[in-house]
Amino acid sequence: MGAERLSVVVTRRLPEVVETRMTELFDVTLRESDTPMSREELVAAMQDTDVLVPTITDTIDGGLIGQAGDRLKLIANYGAGFDHIDVATARQRGILVSNTPGVVTEDTADMAMALIIGVTRKIPQGAAVMSSGKWEGWSPTGHLGGRIAGRRLGILGMGRIGQAVARRAAAFGMQVHYHNRRRLRPEVESELQATYWESLDQMLTRMDVISVNCPHTPSTFHLLSARRLKLLKPSAVIVNTSRGEVIDENALTRMLRAGEIAGAGLDVFDKTQKLNPRLYELPNVLLTPHMGSATEEGRVEMGEKVLINIKTFADGHRPPDQVVPAML
Numbered sequence: 515m516g517a518e519r520l521s522v523v524v525t526r527r528l529p530e531v532v533e534t535r536m537t538e539l540f541d542v543t544l545r546e547s548d549t550p551m552s553r554e555e556l557v558a559a560m561q562d563t564d565v566l567v568p569t570i571t572d573t574i575d576g577g578l579i580g581q582a583g584d585r586l587k588l589i590a591n592y593g594a595g596f597d598h599i600d601v602a603t604a605r606q607r608g609i610l611v612s613n614t615p616g617v618v619t620e621d622t623a624d625m626a627m628a629l630i631i632g633v634t635r636k637i638p639q640g641a642a643v644m645s646s647g648k649w650e651g652w653s654p655t656g657h658l659g660g661r662i663a664g665r666r667l668g669i670l671g672m673g674r675i676g677q678a679v680a681r682r683a684a685a686f687g688m689q690v691h692y693h694n695r696r697r698l699r700p701e702v703e704s705e706l707q708a709t710y711w712e713s714l715d716q717m718l719t720r721m722d723v724i725s726v727n728c729p730h731t732p733s734t735f736h737l738l739s740a741r742r743l744k745l746l747k748p749s750a751v752i753v754n755t756s757r758g759e760v761i762d763e764n765a766l767t768r769m770l771r772a773g774e775i776a777g778a779g780l781d782v783f784d785k786t787q788k789l790n791p792r793l794y795e796l797p798n799v800l801l802t803p804h805m806g807s808a809t810e811e812g813r814v815e816m817g818e819k820v821l822i823n824i825k826t827f828a829d830g831h832r833p834p835d836q837v838v839p840a841m842l
Contacts, residue, residue: 520828521585523559524567525551528592529810532817539825540565557581565824567592568599570804576603588833590823592816593807594618596837597730597757605839612833614819616674618807622755623678625806626725627686629753629779630667632800634723635659636777639797663687668721670714670737671728671756672698679725680706693717694728718745723753730757740765743775751777755806758783767792770799781806 522540524533527548536542543563545551550571551559560566561583568574569592579600589604591613601611632638636659643649643657667683669676672694680690690708697703697710711717714737718724724746728734738752738761746752752775754761763784769775770793777798783789793799807813823833 520564520824521562522565522567522590522824523563524592525556525559525572526569526592528567528817529814531814532821535817535821536824539821540828553578560586564588565590565827567820567824569593570595570598572598574599574604576600579603579607579609582607582609588612588824588827590820590827590833591837592820595729595757597759599837601837602839610827610833611837612820612823612827612835613837614816614823615835617815617819618812619674619678621809621812622675622727622806623682625781625802626675626679626727626753626755627682629755629781629800629802630683630723630725630751631662633751633753633777633779633798634662634665638800642797665689665722666691666720667723667725668692668711668717669708670724670726670760672708673727673729675755676725676727677702677706679727680708683725688723691717691721715742715745718742719747721750722747723751726752726754726756726760728756728760730759734760736760736762738762738766743769746775748774749776751775751779753779753781755781759786763787763790763793767796770796 519541522536523543524545527545533544556572556578564585565588566586567590574589586609589599589609589611591599594613594615596611596613599611604611636657640657663686665688667688667690669679669692672692683690684707690706691711692708693711693714703710740762743765766778767790770778779800781802782804793801819835823835827833
C-alpha cells in the first residue's frame with residue numbers, strides 16, 4: 515500500500531487518547547456523537563473506506579457486508595466478542611476481521627465477582643433501603659443474605675475470563691466447578707482447584723451459583739434453556755457477564771418471579787429481543803448496563819489492540835488478533 519495512509523471509519527466515540535493516536539497514523543473519520551450509526555450510515559461508511567472499526571452495538575451482518583465497497587479489507591472490531599459480525603461472509607468477500615482478546619479478562623472477572631457478592635449478600639436491597647431514607651437502624655434479622663465461602667460455583671465456559679473468575683472465587687473460599695467444551699489440562703485444574711463436569715445438566719443441579727462466561731455462538735444460544743434453568747436449586751443464584759443470548763431471558767424472568775431461582779446478576783441481555791420489563795421490577799435481580807469491560811484502563815487497552823491490528827495490516831501483514839474459522 516506504499517506510503518498512502520489507510521482510510522479508517524470509527525463507528526462510536528473511543529477514548530480520546532485512542533482517537534488521537536488513530537488520527538496520527540491513519541486518515542480517520544471519527545464519530546461526532548456517542549450514538550450508534552444507523553444502518554444507512556454503516557452502509558455509507560463501508561462503501562468508501564479501507565478499514566471499519568465497529569463496536570458491539572453495530573450489527574455487521576451479511577447483507578451489510580454485501581453492500582461494502584471494494585476498498586474495505588479489514589473490520590477491526592473494538593471488543594473481544596464478534597458475534598455481531600458475519601465473519602464467514604466477510605471471509606468470502608476477502609475482508610479480514612480482527613478483535614481485541616485478553617484485554618478485558620480481569621475487568622470482566624471483577625464484575626462477575628461483584629455480581630455474585632451483590633446478589634448473594636442482597637446489596638441492592640440494602641442500598642435501596644438507604645437511598646429511600648427508610649432505614650430504621652440495625653436489626654439481627656434484617657437484610658440477611660448468604661455467606662460466599664463454602665458455596666459451590668459452577669462456571670459455564672472456562673476460557674480466560676472463566677479462569678480469572680475461578681481464581682477470585684477460590685480466594686473467597688468458594689468451591690469451583692466448571693463445564694467447558696474441552697477439559698482443562700490437569701495442571702491448570704489443579705492450580706484453579708476446579709472440578710470438571712462433562713455433563714452441564716449434572717453440574718447445574720448441584721451448584722449454588724452459576725457464572726456464565728462462554729461466548730455467544732450458534733451452539734450456545736439459549737444454552738441455559740427453560741429446561742436447564744429448572745435444574746437449578748431454588749436457592750441458586752445465576753450471574754451473566756458474557757452474552758445475554760446464552761440464557762433464555764424470558765424463562766429466567768418467570769422463574770425469578772415465581773421464586774424458583776433465588777436471584778440473578780445480569781450485566782448483559784438478549785439483543786434478539788427487548789429487555790423484559792419485569793426484570794426491572796424484581797428485588798432479587800441486580801442489573802448493570804454492560805459494565806464488564808468498563809474501566810478506563812481496559813477501554814484504552816482495547817483501543818491499543820485495534821491500533822496494532824490496523825497498523826500491522828497497513829504494513830502488509832495479517833493482524834495479530836485476526837478472527838479465524840476455528841474461533842467460530
